[in-house]
Amino acid sequence: MTDVASGGAELSEDTPAAGESPVLAVDPLLDDPGIGIVVCCGAGGVGKTTTAAALGVRAAERGRRVVVLTIDPARRLAQSMGLTELDNVPRPVPGIDRSAGGELFAMMLDMKRTFDEIVEGHADPARARAILDNPFYQSLSAGFAGTQEYMAMEKLGQLAARGEWDLIVVDTPPSRSALDFLDAPQRLGSFLDGRFIRVLMAPAKAGGRAGRKVMSLGMAGLSLFTGTIGKILGTALLRDVQTFVAAMDTMFGGFRARADATYRLLQAPGTAFLVVSAPERDALREAAYFVERLAADRMPLAGMVLNRVHTSGAARLSAERAEAAAEVLDARKNPAPDGMVDHPAGQDAGAGPGAGPGVGSGVGAGVEEDADRFASALLRVHAERMRQITREERMRARFTALHPDVPVAEVAALAEDVHDLAGLRAIGDLLAS
Amino acid sequence: MSSSNSARTRLHVVSGKGGTGKTTVAAALALALAEQGRRTLLVEVEGRQGIAQLFETEALPYEERRIAIGPGGGEVYALAVDAERALLDYLQMFYKLGGAGRALRRLGAVDFATTIAPGLRDVLLTGKVCEAVRRRPDGGGWAYDAVVMDAPPTGRITRFLGVNDEVAGLARVGPIHHQAQAVMRVLKSAETAVHLVTLLEEMPVQETADGVAELRAAGLPVGSVVVNMVRPPVADGLPPAGDPSGSDADRPVLAAALERAGLRGTTALAGPLLAEGRAYGRRLALEAAQRAELAGLGLPVRELPLLPDGADLAGLYRQARRLRDLEW
Numbered sequence: 072m073t074d075v076a077s078g079g080a081e082l083s084e085d086t087p088a089a090g091e092s093p094v095l096a097v098d099p100l101l102d103d104p105g106i107g108i109v110v111c112c113g114a115g116g117v118g119k120t121t122t123a124a125a126l127g128v129r130a131a132e133r134g135r136r137v138v139v140l141t142i143d144p145a146r147r148l149a150q151s152m153g154l155t156e157l158d159n160v161p162r163p164v165p166g167i168d169r170s171a172g173g174e175l176f177a178m179m180l181d182m183k184r185t186f187d188e189i190v191e192g193h194a195d196p197a198r199a200r201a202i203l204d205n206p207f208y209q210s211l212s213a214g215f216a217g218t219q220e221y222m223a224m225e226k227l228g229q230l231a232a233r234g235e236w237d238l239i240v241v242d243t244p245p246s247r248s249a250l251d252f253l254d255a256p257q258r259l260g261s262f263l264d265g266r267f268i269r270v271l272m273a274p275a276k277a278g279g280r281a282g283r284k285v286m287s288l289g290m291a292g293l294s295l296f297t298g299t300i301g302k303i304l305g306t307a308l309l310r311d312v313q314t315f316v317a318a319m320d321t322m323f324g325g326f327r328a329r330a331d332a333t334y335r336l337l338q339a340p341g342t343a344f345l346v347v348s349a350p351e352r353d354a355l356r357e358a359a360y361f362v363e364r365l366a367a368d369r370m371p372l373a374g375m376v377l378n379r380v381h382t383s384g385a386a387r388l389s390a391e392r393a394e395a396a397a398e399v400l401d402a403r404k405n406p407a408p409d410g411m412v413d414h415p416a417g418q419d420a421g422a423g424p425g426a427g428p429g430v431g432s433g434v435g436a437g438v439e440e441d442a443d444r445f446a447s448a449l450l451r452v453h454a455e456r457m458r459q460i461t462r463e464e465r466m467r468a469r470f471t472a473l474h475p476d477v478p479v480a481e482v483a484a485l486a487e488d489v490h491d492l493a494g495l496r497a498i499g500d501l502l503a504s
Numbered sequence: 505m506s507s508s509n510s511a512r513t514r515l516h517v518v519s520g521k522g523g524t525g526k527t528t529v530a531a532a533l534a535l536a537l538a539e540q541g542r543r544t545l546l547v548e549v550e551g552r553q554g555i556a557q558l559f560e561t562e563a564l565p566y567e568e569r570r571i572a573i574g575p576g577g578g579e580v581y582a583l584a585v586d587a588e589r590a591l592l593d594y595l596q597m598f599y600k601l602g603g604a605g606r607a608l609r610r611l612g613a614v615d616f617a618t619t620i621a622p623g624l625r626d627v628l629l630t631g632k633v634c635e636a637v638r639r640r641p642d643g644g645g646w647a648y649d650a651v652v653m654d655a656p657p658t659g660r661i662t663r664f665l666g667v668n669d670e671v672a673g674l675a676r677v678g679p680i681h682h683q684a685q686a687v688m689r690v691l692k693s694a695e696t697a698v699h700l701v702t703l704l705e706e707m708p709v710q711e712t713a714d715g716v717a718e719l720r721a722a723g724l725p726v727g728s729v730v731v732n733m734v735r736p737p738v739a740d741g742l743p744p745a746g747d748p749s750g751s752d753a754d755r756p757v758l759a760a761a762l763e764r765a766g767l768r769g770t771t772a773l774a775g776p777l778l779a780e781g782r783a784y785g786r787r788l789a790l791e792a793a794q795r796a797e798l799a800g801l802g803l804p805v806r807e808l809p810l811l812p813d814g815a816d817l818a819g820l821y822r823q824a825r826r827l828r829d830l831e832w
C-alpha cells in the first residue's frame with residue numbers, strides 16, 4: 072500500500088498513531104473460503120461466547136453455511152439462538168437473514184453426553200453399558216479437569232468430519248487461562264491412556280499387557296501400591312474403579328490419539344484463532360501468553376478482538392477540562408441568593424422531567440440553573456469516561472508494545488448485555504468496522 | 505443473618521464469579537477479623553499464590569506463616585495449601601504411609617489425585633482447611649479464632665464443599681468414610697458461612713443467585729453477599745433513563761450551558777455528551793435492577809467501593825477497615 076497520496080492531508084482524529092496495531096479485517100476473514108474453523112479463545116468473562124455467536128450470525132448473513140459451537144452461553148443468549156435444549160446436536164437458528172444464501176446452526180456443548188457418545192462409539196454395546204452404568208464413571212467422568220476442553224475439541228473434530236458446514240465457529244470453555252484449551256485435552260488424554268489407569272486395572276486383568284508392565288516396576292512396588300490404593304479407597308470403590316478401567320480398555324490409545332488429531336486440525340491452515348480480550352490488565356496478560364503460545368505451536372493467529380472498549384464522541388474534551396468546566400458551572404449556582412441553594416439536586420427529587428433543561432418550561436433564571444446543573448452532571452460523567460478510556464489505553468499499549476504485529480478489532484462496550492440477534496448483529500457490525 | 509449466629513462463625517468461605525475480587529475480599533476480611541482481635545488464618549487453595557501477590561511478599565510455603573498484625577493485636581496467618589503436599593500429609597496422617605509418596609508419584613498417582621481428578625484434590629483441600637478449623641493445640645482452645653478461605657469460584661463451590669458427601673457415598677465404610685463425614689459436619693455447621701462476591705452486573709448477579717440456590721439445596725450455610733467494585737455515583741441531577749428529557753432536543757440548551765462553562769465548540773460536544781449521559785443512566789438503571797435482585801435473596805448484602813488505583817496494599821487495608829465494623 073502506498074500512503075503517499077494522502078500525504079499533506081490534515082491529521083484527522085483517526086489517523087493511526089505511531090505504534091498502533093494493524094486493524095483486523097473481520098469480513099475478509101469470514102468470507103475466506105479457505106477458512107473452515109474460527110476458534111475464539113481468551114481469559115474468563117471477556118466475551119468469547121458473545122464474539123463466537125456474533126461472528127456466526129455475521130458469516131451466515133454474508134452467505135456462509137455456519138455452525139457455532141457454544142459452551143455455557145448465558146441463558147438469555149441461548150434462548151435467543153433457539154438453544155432451549157441441551158441435545159448436543161446443531162440446530163438451525165431462527166431469525167437469520169438467509170437472502171445471501173447462508174445458514175446458521177448452533178449447539179451447546181454437553182460434555183457428559185459427548186463423553187458418553189465416545190464410549191458408545193468405541194465399545195461394543197455390552198461394554199458401553201458397563202462403563203456408562205459404572206458409579207465411578209458417573210461421578211468422575213464429568214468432573215475430570217479438562218473434560219470440558221477435551222470434549223469441546225472432540226466435538227469440533229466430529230463437526231469438522233461431517234463436512235456439512237463451510238465454517239465452524241468455536242467458543243472455548245470458561246477458564247482462567249486461555250491456554251487450558253490447548254493443554255487440558257492432552258493432559259486428560261494422556262491420563263486416560265496412561266500408566267496409572269493401567270496399574271489400577273491390573274488386578275482385574277491379571278497377566279495382560281498392562282499387568283506385565285506393572286510387574287516390571289517390581290513386585291515390591293506393586294504390592295505396596297495395590298495395598299495402598301485398597302486401603303485408601305476401600306475395596307468396593309477399588310472394584311468399581313477396576314471394572315471401569317477394564318471396560319475402558321478397548322478405548323486405550325484412542326483418547327490420546329483423538330486429542331492429537333484435533334490438535335493437528337487446529338494447526339492446519341484452514342483454522343484461524345482469535346484471541347478475545349477486554350482492555351484490562353489480567354485479560355491482556357492472558358492474551359499475550361496465548362499469542363506467544365500459538366506462535367510456539369505454529370498455530371495460525373488471525374488477531375485479537377479487543378472487546379468492551381470505552382469510546383467517546385467527545386474525546387477532544389479531556390477529563391481535566393471537563394471537570395474544570397463542571398466546577399465553573401457549580402460555582403455559578405452555589406453563591407446564588409437565598410432560596411436557590413435549596414434546589415434538591417438528588418436523583419430522586421430532581422429526577423422528574425423538569426430536571427432536564429428546556430422541556431416545556433419558559434425562559435428564566437431557574438431554567439438556566441437547571442441547564443447548568445444538567446450540563447455539569449454530563450461533564451462529570453464524561454470526565455469519568457475519559458479517565459476510563461485513558462486507563463484502557465495504558466493497558467492496551469503494554470500489549471501492543473509486546474505484540475505490535477497482532478491485528479486488532481475493537482468492539483465498543485455496549486450499555487447493556489448482549490442477549491438477542493439484534494445485539495449480536497450490533498457486535499458483528501462493530502467487529503467489522 | 506442473626507448476630508448470635510454470625511458471632512459463632514469460625515470458617516468464612518469466600519467464593520464468587522471469577523475475577524470479581526474473591527482473593528481481595530478474603531484477605532480484607534481476614535485483616536478485619538484480626539483487627540477485631542481474632543487470631544485468623546487466611547487460606548488459599550488454588551495454588552496461585554494470590555495472597556503472596558496481594559501482600560507483596562515472596563511465595564508462601566506450605567506452612568502457616570504470620571503475614572500481618574492488626575492494630576488490635578490480632579494476627580493474620582496465611583497458608584497456601586498445596587494439593588500434592590496435602591496428599592502426602594493425608595497418607596501419613598491416616599495410614600502412616602508418608603514413604604509411599606515416591607512410588608505413587610512414579611506411577612502418576614499423585615498427578616492423578618492432584619490435577620486430573622479435581623474431586624480427589626477437593627477432598628484433600630477441604631480436609632486440610634477443616635483440620636485447621638478444628639485444631640486445638642494441646643487439647644486447649646482453638647488454634648485459630650477464625651479461618652478465611654479464598655475458595656474456588658461460584659460455578660464450582662457447591663461441588664467443592666460437597667465433595668465429601670460424594671466420597672462418603674462412594675466409600676461406605678472405613679477411615680475415608682469417617683474423615684469425609686467429619687469434614688461435612690464442619691462445613692454444614694453454623695460455624696461455617698459461605699460468602700459470595702459479585703459485581704453489579706447481570707451475569708455475576710445471576711451466577712450469585714444460582715450459587716445461593718445450589719448451596720442451600722446442598723445444605724451448606726450461606727453467609728452474605730459482598731458487592732465489590734461499586735462505583736460511586738458520578739453526578740446528580742441527570743434525568744433517569746428512558747426520560748424524554750436528555751434527548752437530542754436538548755442540544756441547544758446544553759450547548760448554551762457548556763458555553764457558560766467556558767467551553768468552545770459546544771454544538772459538536774452536546775450530542776456526544778447527551779449520548780454518554782443516556783448510557784450512564786442506563787447503567788444506573790441496570791445497577792438498580794441488580795441491587796433489587798440481590799435484595800431478594802434474603803441475605804445480608806455488603807458493598808465495597810471500586811478502588812481507583814486497583815487493589816494494592818493500601819486499598820486492601822482500606823477495604824479491611826470498611827469490613828471491620830460489620831458483623832461477621
Ligand SMILES: Nc1ncnc2c1ncn2[C@@H]1O[C@H](COP(=O)(O)OP(=O)(O)OP(=O)(O)O)[C@@H](O)[C@H]1O
Nearest residue numbers: 115116117118119120121245379483484485488489
Ligand atoms: N461489547 C460488549 N458490550 C457489552 N456487553 C458485552 C459485550 N461483550 C460481551 N458482553 C457481555 O459480557 C458478558 C460476558 O460475555 P461472554 O459470556 O461472551 O464472555 P465469555 O468470555 O464467554 O465468558 P466465560 O469465560 O464465562 O465463558 C455477557 O453478559 C455479555 O452479554
Ligand SMILES: Nc1ncnc2c1ncn2[C@@H]1O[C@H](COP(=O)(O)OP(=O)(O)OP(=O)(O)O)[C@@H](O)[C@H]1O
Nearest residue numbers: 521522523524525526527528733809810811814815
Ligand atoms: N474494589 C476493587 N476496586 C478495584 N479493583 C479491584 C477491587 N477488588 C479487586 N480488584 C482488582 O480486580 C482484580 C481481580 O481481583 P481478585 O484477584 O481479588 O479476584 P478473584 O475473584 O480472586 O479472581 P480469580 O477468579 O482470578 O481468582 C485484581 O486485579 C484486583 O486488584
Ligand SMILES: [Mg+2]
Nearest residue numbers: 119120142143
Ligand atoms: Mg463463555
Ligand SMILES: [Mg+2]
Nearest residue numbers: 526527554654
Ligand atoms: Mg483469586
